[in-house]
Amino acid sequence: MSTPTHIHRERAGDRRPDKHDPGTLSEESWAVHGGNRGDGGTGAIRTPIVMANSYRLPYDPTTLDETDHDTLVYTRESGANQLTLQAKLAAAEHGEAAAVFATGMAALHGCFFSLLNPGDHVIVSNVVYMRVFGLFDSLLPRKFGIEVDFVDITDLDAVRAAVRPNTRLVHTEVIANPDLRVADIPALARIAHDAGALLTVDSTFTPPPLLRPLDHGADLVIHSLTKYINGHGDAMGGAVIGDRATVDEIKAGPMVHAGGAISPFNAWLIMRGSVTLPLRLRQHCDNALAIATFLAHDPRVAHVSYPGLPDDPHHTRATSQLDGGYGGVVSFAIAGDHEDRVRFVNDLKVITSAVSLGHDETLIAYDRHPEERAVAFSPIYQRHGLIRLAVGLESGDDLIADLDAALTTTYGPAH
Numbered sequence: 001m002s003t004p005t006h007i008h009r010e011r012a013g014d015r016r017p018d019k020h021d022p023g024t025l026s027e028e029s030w031a032v033h034g035g036n037r038g039d040g041g042t043g044a045i046r047t048p049i050v051m052a053n054s055y056r057l058p059y060d061p062t063t064l065d066e067t068d069h070d071t072l073v074y075t076r077e078s079g080a081n082q083l084t085l086q087a088k089l090a091a092a093e094h095g096e097a098a099a100v101f102a103t104g105m106a107a108l109h110g111c112f113f114s115l116l117n118p119g120d121h122v123i124v125s126n127v128v129y130m131r132v133f134g135l136f137d138s139l140l141p142r143k144f145g146i147e148v149d150f151v152d153i154t155d156l157d158a159v160r161a162a163v164r165p166n167t168r169l170v171h172t173e174v175i176a177n178p179d180l181r182v183a184d185i186p187a188l189a190r191i192a193h194d195a196g197a198l199l200t201v202d203s204t205f206t207p208p209p210l211l212r213p214l215d216h217g218a219d220l221v222i223h224s225l226t227k228y229i230n231g232h233g234d235a236m237g238g239a240v241i242g243d244r245a246t247v248d249e250i251k252a253g254p255m256v257h258a259g260g261a262i263s264p265f266n267a268w269l270i271m272r273g274s275v276t277l278p279l280r281l282r283q284h285c286d287n288a289l290a291i292a293t294f295l296a297h298d299p300r301v302a303h304v305s306y307p308g309l310p311d312d313p314h315h316t317r318a319t320s321q322l323d324g325g326y327g328g329v330v331s332f333a334i335a336g337d338h339e340d341r342v343r344f345v346n347d348l349k350v351i352t353s354a355v356s357l358g359h360d361e362t363l364i365a366y367d368r369h370p371e372e373r374a375v376a377f378s379p380i381y382q383r384h385g386l387i388r389l390a391v392g393l394e395s396g397d398d399l400i401a402d403l404d405a406a407l408t409t410t411y412g413p414a415h
């Protein structure tokens, strides 16, 4: 990530930079200024937190357009902080519009609820975040008659073979939680579009500037804002970004009627956190690569997954799509028995045992039975469990020393 990527490469550079025009700004500048309009009332240079539930109606309220969810009326439908965050995210992902929700799961559910009808068929990556797996494994088929095939998303022939006449959607994560397999977004977009279906991409592990799935053919991109985009582990949120008509439909349905609105305070926190996203991603990616390299060379470690490692099976596919790094999550397995692995995790002194990722602090989560929450797992993770390390912003040297010391407590020195 040494050279900053530009929001619109062809336009940046030949126009005078304007902080309100993403087309003229570099990545870092848009991260700082995007969506921020200040406050006309007080003159504050940052959009303040507006905790009001409702906004003054026009002189004649009947002139309001019921289908316009960007006019400030009622905070479940649109709030000042929600609008600024939506504007920032839409431009950052090269989309026309964004809808933000209370959580990543609300955004994902909102997207599927809006796009799918009873009897529709969906092809879903067989390794996805466990709650998304649950949505497709049980809730959507049981409640709405959605037909689902879980497929190894890295096997394009298998994806093609799964297409049915009623296939409406292909859904994947770019880098899958938790085994870090990497999807080929342009190839999946071609398969989906040839089938008359849409491609939805959860890009939570690869926020801009690492990847912009819409530029690679995806129809909608979804984020858990809870993770890297907020980046400080103190607010939850989710977003769906894409073309205006589809995003408007998602706002009209799940956001307005199902009521998954983000709180103004969380939207404001996420705006503030996102200011440093490009800077933070560099440290997340550099640290993760250093740690993955350390683990890959350590004889006490049974297996490491990280697409940034040259001999990772997904390295080439990741390199062809990602710009500036391979993300901040490293998954690995250590030998020994269950008690050894629990001891290792609890012996860490810098790294915290907790779920989530994309936080400033490094988090580790040991999952003894990952295969119960996804369809396909490599035998090594089935045998040893999977340890997901969500690498944070601390010094990489401190993190490696912490891992080394805890491995030594459990297994003795490496050599």
Ligand SMILES: Cc1ncc(COP(=O)(O)O)c(C=O)c1O
Pocket: 103, 104, 105, 106, 129, 173, 177, 202, 204, 205, 223, 224, 225, 226, 227, 236, 237, 238, 356
């Ligand atoms: C890839 C991915 N998508 C979506 C989610 C859900 O986001 P949230 O926890 O904000 O609902 C998560 C949560 O871990 C995730 O890892």
